[in-house]
Amino acid sequence: MTEEYVTQRVTPRLMPRPIRRFVAVDLQRCTGCRACELACSWHSARCFQPERSHIRVYRDNRRGEIQVVLNSTCDRCAGEDLPLCIQFCAPEALKLMTVAEGSGYHAAPTYP
Amino acid sequence: MTDYSHGWTGRILHVDLSSSKSWVEPTADYADRFLGGKGINQAILLGTVPPGTGPFDPENRVIVGTGPLTGTLAPSCGRVTIGSMNAFNGGVAESNSGGHLGPEIKYAGFDHVVIHGRAERPVYLWIRDDHVALRDADEIWGATTWEAEEWIKRDVHEPHLHTALIGPAGANLVRGSAVIIDRGRAAGRGGIGAVMGSKNLKGLAVRGSGAVQVAHPDRFMRAVEAAWEALARSPKQNIMHAGGTHLDGTQGANRAGMMSVRNAQDAFWAQERIDRVDYPVYAERFEKRRLACFACPTFCSHVYALRGGPYGPLVTEGFQANTIWGFGARVDLADPEALIAIHARNSQLGLDNDFAAVAISWAIELFEHGLLTTADTDGLDLAWGDAEAVIELQRRIAHREGIGDLLAEGVMRAAQELGQGSDRFAVHVKGQECMDEIRTAVAWGFGVVLALKGGGHVEGSCNTEQDGTSDVQGQEWFGVPTLDPHSYAGKERMVYWFERYKQMLDSVGLCYFTGPIIDTGRRVGPLEIAELLSAAVGREYSADELLLYGRRAHNVQKAFNTLHAGFTRADDLPPRRFVEEPVKTGPHAGVQIDLDEWECMLDRYYQLHGWDPATSWPLPQTLEELGLSDVVDRLRAADKLGVSRA
Numbered sequence: 001m002t003e004e005y006v007t008q009r010v011t012p013r014l015m016p017r018p019i020r021r022f023v024a025v026d027l028q029r030c031t032g033c034r035a036c037e038l039a040c041s042w043h044s045a046r047c048f049q050p051e052r053s054h055i056r057v058y059r060d061n062r063r064g065e066i067q068v069v070l071n072s073t074c075d076r077c078a079g080e081d082l083p084l085c086i087q088f089c090a091p092e093a094l095k096l097m098t099v100a101e102g103s104g105y106h107a108a109p110t111y112p
Numbered sequence: 113m114t115d116y117s118h119g120w121t122g123r124i125l126h127v128d129l130s131s132s133k134s135w136v137e138p139t140a141d142y143a144d145r146f147l148g149g150k151g152i153n154q155a156i157l158l159g160t161v162p163p164g165t166g167p168f169d170p171e172n173r174v175i176v177g178t179g180p181l182t183g184t185l186a187p188s189c190g191r192v193t194i195g196s197m198n199a200f201n202g203g204v205a206e207s208n209s210g211g212h213l214g215p216e217i218k219y220a221g222f223d224h225v226v227i228h229g230r231a232e233r234p235v236y237l238w239i240r241d242d243h244v245a246l247r248d249a250d251e252i253w254g255a256t257t258w259e260a261e262e263w264i265k266r267d268v269h270e271p272h273l274h275t276a277l278i279g280p281a282g283a284n285l286v287r288g289s290a291v292i293i294d295r296g297r298a299a300g301r302g303g304i305g306a307v308m309g310s311k312n313l314k315g316l317a318v319r320g321s322g323a324v325q326v327a328h329p330d331r332f333m334r335a336v337e338a339a340w341e342a343l344a345r346s347p348k349q350n351i352m353h354a355g356g357t358h359l360d361g362t363q364g365a366n367r368a369g370m371m372s373v374r375n376a377q378d379a380f381w382a383q384e385r386i387d388r389v390d391y392p393v394y395a396e397r398f399e400k401r402r403l404a405c406f407a408c409p410t411f412c413s414h415v416y417a418l419r420g421g422p423y424g425p426l427v428t429e430g431f432q433a434n435t436i437w438g439f440g441a442r443v444d445l446a447d448p449e450a451l452i453a454i455h456a457r458n459s460q461l462g463l464d465n466d467f468a469a470v471a472i473s474w475a476i477e478l479f480e481h482g483l484l485t486t487a488d489t490d491g492l493d494l495a496w497g498d499a500e501a502v503i504e505l506q507r508r509i510a511h512r513e514g515i516g517d518l519l520a521e522g523v524m525r526a527a528q529e530l531g532q533g534s535d536r537f538a539v540h541v542k543g544q545e546c547m548d549e550i551r552t553a554v555a556w557g558f559g560v561v562l563a564l565k566g567g568g569h570v571e572g573s574c575n576t577e578q579d580g581t582s583d584v585q586g587q588e589w590f591g592v593p594t595l596d597p598h599s600y601a602g603k604e605r606m607v608y609w610f611e612r613y614k615q616m617l618d619s620v621g622l623c624y625f626t627g628p629i630i631d632t633g634r635r636v637g638p639l640e641i642a643e644l645l646s647a648a649v650g651r652e653y654s655a656d657e658l659l660l661y662g663r664r665a666h667n668v669q670k671a672f673n674t675l676h677a678g679f680t681r682a683d684d685l686p687p688r689r690f691v692e693e694p695v696k697t698g699p700h701a702g703v704q705i706d707l708d709e710w711e712c713m714l715d716r717y718y719q720l721h722g723w724d725p726a727t728s729w730p731l732p733q734t735l736e737e738l739g740l741s742d743v744v745d746r747l748r749a750a751d752k753l754g755v756s757r758a
Binding site: 038049 | 258262295321323325329400401407417
């Protein structure tokens with residue numbers, strides 16, 4: 001997660017507000033399909049191998065639970081319209097969150 | 113020139129349990145003719161299993177196969193397909209499973225794993241990339257598949273491996289033994305679990321760190337996106353997301369007459385009973401989450417959890433329509449918690465759902481008629497809808513205890529041994545239990561009986577007669593005059609199309625639910641698969657050519673059945689019950705199979721296939737057209753070649 005600073009006109013005076021975008025995961029929606037791992041290994045290495053992915057999905061089939069771990073090496077698919085993991089998340093468990101610091105404003109952009 | 117390292121890994125692993133040796137063969141030896149998956153598995157079996165081999169002989173092989181699309185981002189490409197000689201009838205066995213094992217085999221660097229021979233002591237096969245080893249399985253030989261999976265993870269210090277394992281049923285050579293993948297999925301049919309038991313093979317465990325490559329990356333990803341979009345646009349996708357075929361295959365399937373009730377005495381389950389085990393009950397009380405196989409946007413599966421009660425605590429991957437049909441309707445059991453427990457036990461014990469449901473319902477019907485009594489069951493009373501009796505029978509079958517030893521042989525053999533007219537109630541196709549109801553929709557039922565792997569609805573059967581497809585569409589797509597489920601006219605053409613499509617699908621590695629079985633004419637079909645495959649492997653395929661691969665695979669298996677099981681036209685006829693007894697209640701009351709119509713349809717079907725209608729055996733020109741001249745010679749030598757009749 002890197003921080004970007006955007007200068008905005010905010011009354012009463014100009015003030016820099018950092019905006020962060022990060023990949024968020026809703027673990028209850030996640031179905032453990034691991035398409036995100038493949039989409040990411042594709043983006044990173046133009047091949048299909050979960051170990052080359054920055055996002056990892058761990059399924060505990062005994063308990064019926066799933067963990068998703070996002071490595072800080074993720075660059076949110078710089079150069080793509082939308083991170084590939086989010087594009088291929090069929091249950092919409094992965095979302096791109098936009099947070100403007102200090103504004104209390106969280107938004108996930110809607111997309112078709 | 114195809115180099116077989118894109119899509120495919122290009123390597124077939126062979127392991128001989130007798131000598132503990134392993135070696136690698138190039139996939140190139142087979143891929144041009146048979147593509148991958150089931151196509152290559154069955155070509156290897158046809159080419160290498162000697163005449164006179166029985167399913168439990170060391171000369172039988174077990175082949176675990178993947179396809180060139182397995183392990184990529186093609187939708188639902190996580191399937192694995194396991195082939196062998198059928199434990200029920202000595203013919204073809206091939207069963208397909210979901211989960212995440214297929215891709216792991218590709219990542220380990222192999223397209224197929226061919227297992228030969230027999231180990232002296234129980235072993236399991238451990239594959240971690242190039243490291244291939246047979247490890248002692250003495251400690252887990254009698255263990256459930258769940259216990260064994262946990263043990264193996266500790267044994268090799270690898271928490272993230274994927275497995276294909278047998279349970280006590282396979283160890284006891286129960287004919288209807290399944291191979292359980294990753295705890296909750298199954299390659300159930302054909303008794304391949306028993307074949308593994310006969311080899312002293314507990315199963316395999318795989319971990320791989322290699323990558324799958326594709327030949328034309330950008331083109332491949334465009335094809336992937338198009339396929340994912342086709343599924344997202346499909347109207348049925350929401351239903352699959354909500355509850356899979358537990359949702360889709362319950363109420364509607366009952367109205368369509370797809371459920372045999374009380375061992376096929378009837379084909380409509382009482383509304384007040386089916387309502388108790390319908391999907392909404394589970395969504396509210398038991399579903400912990402939705403679940404998916406590898407890279408699957410359809411996520412048809414679920415996790416069911418019981419916190420307490422007679423069968424809890426219990427957490428298990430949930431079930432699809434076959435459990436409702438087999439252990440709900442067929443044994444008239446409407447206890448939703450018991451169904452979860454029965455399903456979990458099928459996975460733990462390593463039993464095929466369809467086999468166990470039919471064997472158990474046969475026993476209950478015999479008890480109803482007094483052909484079995486408490487003297488035969490060691491005091492156990494058998495009755496329709498009695499969960500405890502059903503669960504106890506399930507346990508006895510897996511461990512071959514008492515009456516379980518008889519049932520473990522399958523209803524065909526069990527009826528022969530018991531006599532007393534018990535065969536009248538034994539519902540089997542080509543020697544294997546037939547769980548499917550076949551009176552109420554002709555194309556569906558015909559596909560079930562003609563299936564080369566011993567009956568079943570995953571070869572030529574389709575839902576087209578019941579899924580809202582119009583007659584006009586039926587005429588255009590299949591040349592069928594009407595999709596009325598009770599009409600016989602032209603239905604063989606639908607079966608012929610679905611057979612070839614499904615063989616091809618099982619050869620490239622995608623799931624059944626990507627395609628028209630869920631919604632005819634929609635979702636992902638041969639055109640989309642041709643584009644995915646061409647981009648992946650770097651050689652152009654057309655949709656028509658893919659269906660030709662399907663036809664070739666189909667004939668390879670027909671040849672295996674002819675040579676090893678000796679099937680003839682008589683084995684393509686429906687079980688007696690469906691001919692003699694009409695459906696009693698429901699929208700299809702009064703319907704039964706019209707044998708004259710069936711025989712005419714069979715003639716037309718053989719003509720389509722290029723098979724001899726007198727015997728069902730392939731004609732030489734059919735096999736020549738498919739590049740299978742060596743098979744012509746073998747059939748001729750065995751005096752089992754089809755003869756052209758003018």
